[in-house]
Amino acid sequence: MNTIRYTMPGFVLSVLVALLARWLESKLPVHFIGASIMALFIGMTINHVFKLGKKFKPGLKFTSKKILKLAIVLLGASLSMGTILHVGRLSLTVMFFTLFTCFGAGYFIGKWLGLDWKLSNMISAGTGICGGSAIAAMAPVIEAKDKDVAYAMSATFLFDMAMVLLFPIMGNMMGLSDMAYGLWAGTAVNDTSSVVAAGYAFSEAAGDFATMVKLTRTLTIIPVVLIFSLINAYMNSKKSIGNESQKKVKITSLFPWFILAFMGMALINSLGFFPAVFAAGSKSISKFLMVTALAAIGLNTDIHEMKKSGISPLIHGFLISALVVVVAITVEYYMGLV
Numbered sequence: 001m002n003t004i005r006y007t008m009p010g011f012v013l014s015v016l017v018a019l020l021a022r023w024l025e026s027k028l029p030v031h032f033i034g035a036s037i038m039a040l041f042i043g044m045t046i047n048h049v050f051k052l053g054k055k056f057k058p059g060l061k062f063t064s065k066k067i068l069k070l071a072i073v074l075l076g077a078s079l080s081m082g083t084i085l086h087v088g089r090l091s092l093t094v095m096f097f098t099l100f101t102c103f104g105a106g107y108f109i110g111k112w113l114g115l116d117w118k119l120s121n122m123i124s125a126g127t128g129i130c131g132g133s134a135i136a137a138m139a140p141v142i143e144a145k146d147k148d149v150a151y152a153m154s155a156t157f158l159f160d161m162a163m164v165l166l167f168p169i170m171g172n173m174m175g176l177s178d179m180a181y182g183l184w185a186g187t188a189v190n191d192t193s194s195v196v197a198a199g200y201a202f203s204e205a206a207g208d209f210a211t212m213v214k215l216t217r218t219l220t221i222i223p224v225v226l227i228f229s230l231i232n233a234y235m236n237s238k239k240s241i242g243n244e245s246q247k248k249v250k251i252t253s254l255f256p257w258f259i260l261a262f263m264g265m266a267l268i269n270s271l272g273f274f275p276a277v278f279a280a281g282s283k284s285i286s287k288f289l290m291v292t293a294l295a296a297i298g299l300n301t302d303i304h305e306m307k308k309s310g311i312s313p314l315i316h317g318f319l320i321s322a323l324v325v326v327v328a329i330t331v332e333y334y335m336g337l338v
Helices: 002-027 035-050 054-076 082-087 089-113 117-130 132-141 146-174 178-188 192-202 204-219 221-239 257-270 276-299 303-307 312-334
Strands: none
Touching: 002 035, 002 054, 002 276, 035 132, 035 146, 035 276, 035 303, 054 132, 054 257, 054 276, 089 117, 089 178, 089 204, 089 312, 117 132, 117 146, 117 204, 117 221, 117 312, 132 146, 132 221, 132 276, 146 178, 146 192, 146 276, 146 312, 178 192, 178 204, 178 312, 192 204, 204 221, 221 257
16 A cells, blocks of 8 residues: 555656646647657656655656556557568568668767667667657666656657658659658658658558558567667676676566567467457557656656756767668669659
């Protein structure tokens, strides 16, 4: 009971911020900004203005860690491995090159800018996979700080806002077909809401294809998060050299339970065991819980601490995103789609 009493203030505040963000999202004429981003920024603003006391901290930590993991598990129930076959090899080819660009170039850009490897790779994951969802999924397995999660989200969000406006203009200037444009937007724009906005701003057919490509990108969360859980375990083992009690890495630290549960839910759904109503309901609950978790991260983030990181993370996000835009359209050109 004491645990519930201590966590309730922070949890309830996070839910209220999430509800406000969802309400604001519903009032926008065009959904170019998702409730997750709104909740993050609203939470950061509240913490900055009101300086939340210690009584909120246990609940905010519980929501940003435990509730976030539950949201990711439930998300798996709405994903299907068959989406890859539905969209086809074209999107997979382009995605291979964009993911290689994100994590390959991102590594060297992060080194050049002097960024922590966790922040650098969260920005790369957000750019290459699916914006906030990828960052949220990676954060627990690499034990990222809340301020780094907030900064990574901000870096990918700012570029997305520009792309929602510029992509339809550039697509028309290049004379892209609906499929070519949908493939480009689906692989180069980050967050789901931004992909939808940029896609349907071009045409309905382009929006449909961009959305399917985006769903395929989401599936790459699974291998990427597992790989980074191994990398984090390796980095932790290097730090513990000389401490015999910490030399052995537990299997649970290599394969976090919530990612295994996420994979299991996606597999069960792929085999057709989940009714459509259940899958849709799980996705809706997952999306709201993720908004709630990001509200908690915002409420627990000190803007002054973020400022200490300087402008480097934003430069990282801009460079990686710009490279992905160029690489995606270049690959399409050589595939004969442009």
